[in-house]
Amino acid sequence: MKKGYKLIYQRPKTLTDTRINYCPGCFHTTMHKLLMEVVDEMGIQEKTVGVCPVGCSVFAYNYMNVDMQEAAHGRAAAVATGIKRMLPDRYVFSYQGDGDLAAIGTAETLHACNRGENFTFIFINNGIYGMTGGQMAPTTLEGQKTTTSPYGRDVEKIGMPLKMAEIVSQFDRVAYVERVSCNTPANSRKAKKALRNALEYQGKKLGTTFIEVASNCPSGWKMTPEESLKWLEDKVFPYYPLKVFKKPDKKEV
Amino acid sequence: MGELRLMKGNEALGEAAIRAGLQGYFGYPITPQSEVIEYLAQQEPKHNYVLIQAESELAAVNMMYGAGGAGARVLTTTSSPGFSLMQEGISYIASAEIPCLFCNVVRGGPGLGTIQPSQSDYFQSTKGGGHGDYHTIVLAPNSVQEMVDFVYLGFELADKYRTPVTILTDGAIGQMMEKVELPDPIEYKPDKPWATTGKTKDRERNILTSLYIQSEDMEKKNQVLQKKYDQIKKNEVRFDEYKIKDADIIIVSFGLTSRVTRKTVDMGRKKGMKVGLFRPQTLWPFPWEKLEQYAEEDRIKFFISVEMNAGQMVEDVKLAVCGKKPVHFYGRMGGIVPAHDEIYNHIQKLSEKE
Ligand SMILES: Cc1ncc(C[n+]2csc(CCOP(=O)(O)OP(=O)(O)O)c2C)c(N)n1
Numbered sequence: 185m186k187k188g189y190k191l192i193y194q195r196p197k198t199l200t201d202t203r204i205n206y207c208p209g210c211f212h213t214t215m216h217k218l219l220m221e222v223v224d225e226m227g228i229q230e231k232t233v234g235v236c237p238v239g240c241s242v243f244a245y246n247y248m249n250v251d252m253q254e255a256a257h258g259r260a261a262a263v264a265t266g267i268k269r270m271l272p273d274r275y276v277f278s279y280q281g282d283g284d285l286a287a288i289g290t291a292e293t294l295h296a297c298n299r300g301e302n303f304t305f306i307f308i309n310n311g312i313y314g315m316t317g318g319q320m321a322p323t324t325l326e327g328q329k330t331t332t333s334p335y336g337r338d339v340e341k342i343g344m345p346l347k348m349a350e351i352v353s354q355f356d357r358v359a360y361v362e363r364v365s366c367n368t369p370a371n372s373r374k375a376k377k378a379l380r381n382a383l384e385y386q387g388k389k390l391g392t393t394f395i396e397v398a399s400n401c402p403s404g405w406k407m408t409p410e411e412s413l414k415w416l417e418d419k420v421f422p423y424y425p426l427k428v429f430k431k432p433d434k435k436e437v
Numbered sequence: 438m439g440e441l442r443l444m445k446g447n448e449a450l451g452e453a454a455i456r457a458g459l460q461g462y463f464g465y466p467i468t469p470q471s472e473v474i475e476y477l478a479q480q481e482p483k484h485n486y487v488l489i490q491a492e493s494e495l496a497a498v499n500m501m502y503g504a505g506g507a508g509a510r511v512l513t514t515t516s517s518p519g520f521s522l523m524q525e526g527i528s529y530i531a532s533a534e535i536p537c538l539f540c541n542v543v544r545g546g547p548g549l550g551t552i553q554p555s556q557s558d559y560f561q562s563t564k565g566g567g568h569g570d571y572h573t574i575v576l577a578p579n580s581v582q583e584m585v586d587f588v589y590l591g592f593e594l595a596d597k598y599r600t601p602v603t604i605l606t607d608g609a610i611g612q613m614m615e616k617v618e619l620p621d622p623i624e625y626k627p628d629k630p631w632a633t634t635g636k637t638k639d640r641e642r643n644i645l646t647s648l649y650i651q652s653e654d655m656e657k658k659n660q661v662l663q664k665k666y667d668q669i670k671k672n673e674v675r676f677d678e679y680k681i682k683d684a685d686i687i688i689v690s691f692g693l694t695s696r697v698t699r700k701t702v703d704m705g706r707k708k709g710m711k712v713g714l715f716r717p718q719t720l721w722p723f724p725w726e727k728l729e730q731y732a733e734e735d736r737i738k739f740f741i742s743v744e745m746n747a748g749q750m751v752e753d754v755k756l757a758v759c760g761k762k763p764v765h766f767y768g769r770m771g772g773i774v775p776a777h778d779e780i781y782n783h784i785q786k787l788s789e790k791e
């Protein structure tokens with residue numbers, strides 16, 4: 185570094201120096217960064233194994249400089265189960281979208297939670313199928329327009345958007361559930377803290393840890409990044425409140 | 438010399454897996470193979486493998502992917518409807534090149550079918566099964582002893598070629614009891630530098646994926662797989678023969694059916710019919726070359742493929758014989774095991790016609 189300059193910010197070391205393919209303003213980028221910062225700060229790169237889904241984050245392994253497995257659509261929880269059971273002292277996470285985790289992979293998700301599999305779910309809930317071009321997701325809001333719900337989600341026909349954090353917090357063996365977002369710097373800091381908590385609890389073998397991210401998809405929502413932030417505040421957070429749903433007892437921690 | 442025991446096929450398979458260094462078993466109950474998971478669940482406290490009764494075969498096969506990808510020696514067993522559910526995962530496993538051992542204890546189909554033994558999953562097992570250009574090595578035991586031997590062999594081949602291996606057997610072999618010699622347990626020391634065990638400082642990160650978004654990369658990946666399959670075809674063909682040296686009629690059959698046709702050969706020989714038995718032990722790679730050699734010999738009048746299905750392996754026999762000699766088929770379906778004299782009578786009629 186040049187003399188007289190002070191380094192005040194840099195890419196986390198565990199994020200590769202690769203051009204990121206996410207759309208401008210997409211929270212996937214932010215969440216990748218936060219997650220890898222936590223891995224750096226905890227010094228666990230050598231002990232971390234990730235699972236990426238089928239969805240926009242299918243290429244997460246290009247960006248995260250840790251060992252990774254690419255799972256079939258919806259099966260990340262089963263793949264992570266296989267890894268974690270074989271390598272119980274590693275930090276294992278699955279990083280999944282809402283189509284992946286809450287539609288095609290619902291059974292794998294719920295059963296992994298019910299068994300209390302000791303890995304961390306990072307659940308990017310953007311209310312839409314980003315990768316395939318903006319179709320309705322199990323988490324699309326009532327009345328929200330997508331390419332397959334062009335007149336708005338009709339809950340009479342398709343049911344209400346699934347609240348995964350609320351659902352999985354019912355399982356005894358799930359240790360920690362929090363819904364976060366990264367729409368503001370303050371919320372990003374909370375999201376990072378939640379990721380750190382989750383991995384630390386995992387290290388203490390407390391059970392399943394589940395971080396839901398109320399996320400955005402400017403492209404799929406057909407909004408500017410700025411409009412997507414407003415939509416989050418106006419529409420998403422009222423239905424998907426940001427909060428801790430469950431955390432381990434003080435004495436466990 | 439190993440230990441002698443009287444055992445059921447399914448249990449022998451489980452015991453062999455333990456002795457061969459099993460580290461992870463993931464399965465979902467289905468008749469006629471639930472004894473495998475039951476046996477392994479019973480033995481679990483004495484060993485240190487991981488066993489999970491998964492929520493479905495879909496979950497089980499993906500646990501295989503994860504655990505196999507983490508470098509472990511992994512097994513799942515199922516029967517036909519469950520094997521269908523696993524096909525998605527096997528396609529991903531073949532592409533990500535993860536060593537995994539599968540056993541399909543076949544029952545009659547299609548659909549929910551019957552719990553009786555069948556060989557009707559031959560196509561599914563040998564021609565790929567899931568989407569994309571891939572194969573699994575397919576081993577076809579015809580005795581409880583071979584159930585055991587092929588577990589050792591299957592694990593070895595899976596590791597050697599980083600590929601899924603299928604033991605294709607059926608409800609009768611899974612359920613019947615026979616004397617079996619169990620090999621000594623081995624201490625399994627995996628050497629898998631590609632496994633996702635955590636990126637240490639001395640290496641690049643390991644990635645297991647089946648995604649190649651650029652056509653050129655996808656073609657290259659396919660070429661790598663095809664090259665591997667060529668190696669397997671060259672090195673791993675296995676078969677067994679019975680009274681074939683002077684035969685002019687060759688019965689081709691595998692697994693359970695080959696036990697019946699062996700008796701057909703004995704019966705034929707007693708009655709002066711020069712018949713022999715050719716039994717593929719690997720269904721993929723199929724012993725095409727060996728059968729082609731026989732097809733070229735003048736003494737051979739015809740081949741007959743005898744199977745417990747509507748005629749599946751017969752397509753490979755025809756491919757091998759390549760029109761050089763007639764190829765016939767005899768089969769029963771729905772879980773019915775043909776009788777040796779029924780087959781003899783059929784061959785007798787054919788030989789009068791030829
Ligand atoms: C078995 C299967 N069915 C369908 C698809 C197509 N597909 C790919 S990604 C996807 C949805 C992704 O949406 P989500 O999980 O919400 O992630 P996002 O792209 O929004 O991050 C679908 C349906 C597939 N790859 N595999």
Ligand code: SF4
Binds near residue numbers: 207210310315404
């Ligand atoms: S399509 Fe949506 S989820 Fe995917 S990268 Fe773009 S903004 Fe993000």
